[in-house]
Amino acid sequence: MSFGLYAYAITRDSAIDLIGPSLIRHRGLALVVADVDLDRFTGLELDEPAEDGPLAVLVREHDAVVRAVFEQEPVLPLRFGTVLDGTDAARRLLDARHEEASAWLGRVAGRREWGLRLRTAAREQVDLDQVSGTAYLALRRQRLTAAEDARHAAATVHQTLAQKVAESTRREHVGDVLLEAAYLVDTDAEEDFHAEVRRLTGELGLPAEITGPWPPYSFTRVEFSDA
Template sequence: MSAEIDLLARQHAPQVLAEALRLARSKAVEVLSERLVNAIIAEALKPYRPPQLESADKGLCVYAITRECEIKLPALRTAVSPRLIAHDGVGAVVADVDLAQFTNLEADPVEDSALATLAREHDAVVRAVFEHEPVLPLRFGTVVTGEQAALDLLRERREEALTWLDRVAGHCEWGVRVESPVPPETSSEGLSGTEYLRHRQSALSRDQDQAKAAQSMHDKLQRQATDAACREQRPHTLLDAAYLVPQDNETSFRDSVTRLSEPLERLGATVHTTGPWPPYSFTRIELAVQQ
């Protein structure tokens, strides 16, 4: 019996070692990815402030860029009523704010937290503009020194802003995320080496089929969109993309998502769709105020 055990050990040791190394790498990537995601979120939540605002108590929050127009904007709990500051055909939606409310915000807010309230109000302002005019949403917490700084921003970036406003006019953003289930731990207990390898090959084949189906979905959806943006994927995420879709093509786009989801769901993946949104993922204009 001892000899048989030694023989089995020699036969299976390389497989076990290779599998242990693969699992260790996967776990390391997952842990590191989670830490990186938290760091990125924390960085993204830091409000933009020019140097003059670092020691100031009040500033002007800039929510979005749009065309010069008359528009009804929502009342806010965290700031005075927002207004439009205009220059030569373009406008910045702004509100006077107390800068203290943008400090020490938690990266993972609960429903009634300060961050959740500020984020909802930011989105409400952007959506109010989006309902009537093309809009370039700005990063949450973009704050400048005052009206003159906002006007300088519009003056310096007017042509660039008008180009992007023309591009997103008549469009909305849709998000599609495809996730694969977390695979159960594979135990070799009671399995022969051949059975274990067959099981692993079956799981690998399923993963490959899911990845191909997700890529096929993305290829077909982006052909129905004016632009597409893929976000960095987290573990077990096969696709995380935003699509800039013409509003007169939304029904066809949604139907395509439903149809393309079916083979993925048969393979065990889950498809999440969000939208329509203002074009948050497609505002590529640099709006930092140079002072």
């Protein structure tokens, strides 16, 4: 076995109750770490389909620790698989990233991430065998117009929500998904945020899926690239 120091997240140097991981403290910051057997990361398949496979287990463990910190203090989740040589390396990196990490912690303090996915409304099934050529072309034009209207509606939802939150980001989406986005919302504004989501999607007739609250995975970019 070979061991390393696995880094989960950066947070403030405070009294955090964690079972398992520990904190390396330096200049007001703390790195959440645990000793890890590096053999667990050998041969992992990034496209592993199994929900109970080795990669999935490790990812859930990572998220569980980040969430445990998130429930107590602002947190900057680190990239999955960040491993350091030891305590001295951790302190050097905290020192090198001190200004950056402190600024990010200030930005996410008192805020939580919420995800929003908008899909196209289900189409009415049509028996094309019973439709004439002219009617088929009209139906196709109608569907193309509806699809364009739905894309504009999703864009309107995102633009409106983005103006009411601290930060927002859109992700790549495929298939019937019109919008895949994340929003960093002040905790005291979450009720208004959800009410606005319901209002907008209801008025526009867009099926919506809301996920969260999450640690600010989509809004922190501190990485130990030289780890």
